[in-house]
Amino acid sequence: MNDNALHTVEAQVREQAAAYCESNNVPGFVVGVHHAGEQIIVAHGTANVATGAPMLRDTGFLFGSVTKVLTTTLVLQLVDRGLLDLDSPVVKYLPDFALAVPGAADKILVRHLIGHTNGIDADLYFPDDKGRDALKAYVKGLASGCGTLFEPGEQLSYSNGGMIVAGRLLEVVTGMPFHDLLAREIYAPVGMPDSGTSAEQAILRSTAVGHFLDLETMAPKPTNMFTLPDTWGPAGGTPIGTIADLLAFGRTHLAGGVAPSGTRVLSAESTALMQQVSYDMDSPNTPPIGLGWVLYPFGDTTVLAMSGASPGGVSLLCVLPEHDLVFAAYGNNPGAIMLQDQILQWLLSEHLGVQIPKLVTEMEQDVDLAPYVGTYRSNQLRIDVSIVDGQLEERMTYEPADESQERIFTEFAGGMTSAPPQRYVPIRPGLFAPAGYPLEAFDGYLRLLLVSFHDVRDGQARFRNGGGRLTRRA
Known part of the structure; x- marks a missing residue:
């Protein structure tokens, strides 16, 4: 250089x-x-x-x-x-x-x-x-x-x-x-x-x-x-x-x-x-x-x-x-x-x-949202996925195992124990973007903001992936 x-x-x-x-x-x-x-x-x-x-x-x-x-x-x-x-x-x-x-x-x-x-x-x-x-x-x-x-x-x-x-x-x-x-x-x-x-x-x-x-x-x-x-x-x-x-x-x-x-x-x-x-x-x-x-x-x-x-x-x-x-x-x-x-x-x-x-070039309009609806869990984390106004809506809740865990997590997160509901729009089956973001926002490191669902069996996804972390259908 x-x-x-x-x-x-x-x-x-x-x-x-x-x-x-x-x-x-x-x-x-x-x-x-x-x-x-x-x-x-x-x-x-x-x-x-x-x-x-x-x-x-x-x-x-x-x-x-x-x-x-x-x-x-x-x-x-x-x-x-x-x-x-x-x-x-x-x-x-x-x-x-x-x-x-x-x-x-x-x-x-x-x-x-x-x-x-x-x-x-x-x-x-x-x-x-x-x-x-x-x-x-x-x-x-x-x-x-x-x-x-x-x-x-x-x-x-x-x-x-x-x-x-x-x-x-x-x-x-x-x-x-x-x-x-x-x-x-x-x-x-x-x-x-x-x-x-x-x-x-x-x-x-x-x-x-x-x-x-x-x-x-x-x-x-x-x-x-x-x-x-x-x-x-x-x-x-x-x-x-x-x-x-x-x-x-x-x-x-x-x-x-x-x-x-x-x-x-x-x-x-x-x-x-x-x-x-x-x-x-x-x-x-x-x-x-x-x-x-x-x-x-x-x-x-x-x-x-x-x-x-x-x-x-x-x-x-x-x-x-x-x-x-x-x-x-x-x-x-x-x-x-x-x-x-x-x-x-x-x-x-x-x-x-x-x-x-461009990581995401277009959005599919007619994606069936039903396979993704449900509750997903991992260690002390619960994510409820529903359909609201034709979009997926997620509610993420921290469920502490005990007082010590709650204290540490709350301080790590700056006092927050639950996030406000987040709406998602379909990119294609199994892949969703947070509503309101321009598509170019996901070209770089922030592609981690996209959410995907995996292993659909009998019309239901087994896993949700957000930020590289899996939660499993409850």
């Missing part, structure tokens, strides 16, 4: 960030691009409105679910060393692993954990344990409280539970706590000097906090909860770092497993395996998945991506092997995901010259 092109990217990103944050009440945003040996980082706004601390280029933030790619990298490191076999049952290494459905855990392979095809129904299971035994407590709790959504390998559903079980598996095989393993095997060799795994570490340096909109004043207010419990570490609850650190990790995957420092972190074979399609639902709202990475098709270009929600914040890491580019961003309000999508599409179309085809 020549200096002029780099200057253009920096100026454009700075302009987009300032305009979006100003008009959408996002307090702060930090973004980085590495392309062809050159790198820029742009910071805008405020890291914490309570203190007025500015968002800086080296301000830390919660990685959220971007951590899942780090966890997957740790698993593949053990495969490289001959300590794990992807096609062995998890219980071979983790005999205590069980689910509420007898025998169900025995069928889950190591590969299913990191490929989101395990079927563990635990997406909103938040046990509030701390310290070295947090993941052990999480796995123990699965046996009494969490069942299955589908047979392993039968479907694809974004899985926090699978990644957390993978984290516990890492602990048992290596004899090291997950956080220590992450620091030793990822942070150090990759070159992520400003990354940590706790609020205690984060407070020693500049760190952003998430914000939610105050519905009375419409002003952003800081979250009441900085991180999710330690039990969610491997899925993204606790790791914290900077844009430069995430770019270094992305560059490691860009370079076939070799870190910017020259240290080999992962074999070329395992790095490539993570980037290969391991499951494809063949539905526009759910991109194919590799191991750890989600594989977003933008025309002929594949974007390896993972986004990460944290309490009041959202991060994104994208690696484009075909274009030698890494993109990382964080905004300290959930609405920043729209800005991340906007910048990603600008980088693709304007900077790289990638043609982004």
Whole structure:
């Protein structure tokens, strides 16, 4: 990348960030691009409105679910060393692993954990344990409280539970706590000097906090909860770092497993395996998945991506092997995901010259809505689908298992326990768009807003898919 092109990217990103944050009440945003040996980082706004601390280029933030790619990298490191076999049952290494459905855990392979095809129904299971035994407590709790959504390998559903079980598996095989393993095997060799795994570490340096909109004043207010419990570490609850650190990790995957420092972190074979399609639902709202990475098709270009929600914040890491580019961003309000999508599409179309085809080109008018009506459930989540004025209407309700779960989820969601009803219009049988959105809104990362229904039997869909997550007909 020549200096002029780099200057253009920096100026454009700075302009987009300032305009979006100003008009959408996002307090702060930090973004980085590495392309062809050159790198820029742009910071805008405020890291914490309570203190007025500015968002800086080296301000830390919660990685959220971007951590899942780090966890997957740790698993593949053990495969490289001959300590794990992807096609062995998890219980071979983790005999205590069980689910509420007898025998169900025995069928889950190591590969299913990191490929989101395990079927563990635990997406909103938040046990509030701390310290070295947090993941052990999480796995123990699965046996009494969490069942299955589908047979392993039968479907694809974004899985926090699978990644957390993978984290516990890492602990048992290596004899090291997950956080220590992450620091030793990822942070150090990759070159992520400003990354940590706790609020205690984060407070020693500049760190952003998430914000939610105050519905009375419409002003952003800081979250009441900085991180999710330690039990969610491997899925993204606790790791914290900077844009430069995430770019270094992305560059490691860009370079076939070799870190910017020259240290080999992962074999070329395992790095490539993570980037290969391991499951494809063949539905526009759910991109194919590799191991750890989600594989977003933008025309002929594949974007390896993972986004990460944290309490009041959202991060994104994208690696484009075909274009030698890494993109990382964080905004300290959930609405920043729209800005991340906007910048990603600008980088693709304007900077790289990638043609982004329309994902949805037309809507079918006469789609039978009856097969999709009903109640769908997953762990502590209920979705009621009905027909109202010729459109599908969904009502989503959180049903907490206990007071502890309710407290954690409510704080994570900024005080909301149910969403207002949402209407959907048919694109084609089994695929729906939220009413009122322009069709081009779904060309990029926000294709996750589309809803699909799957496995229609006897005139009824068995599964609903929203945001890559399945709920099953009750």
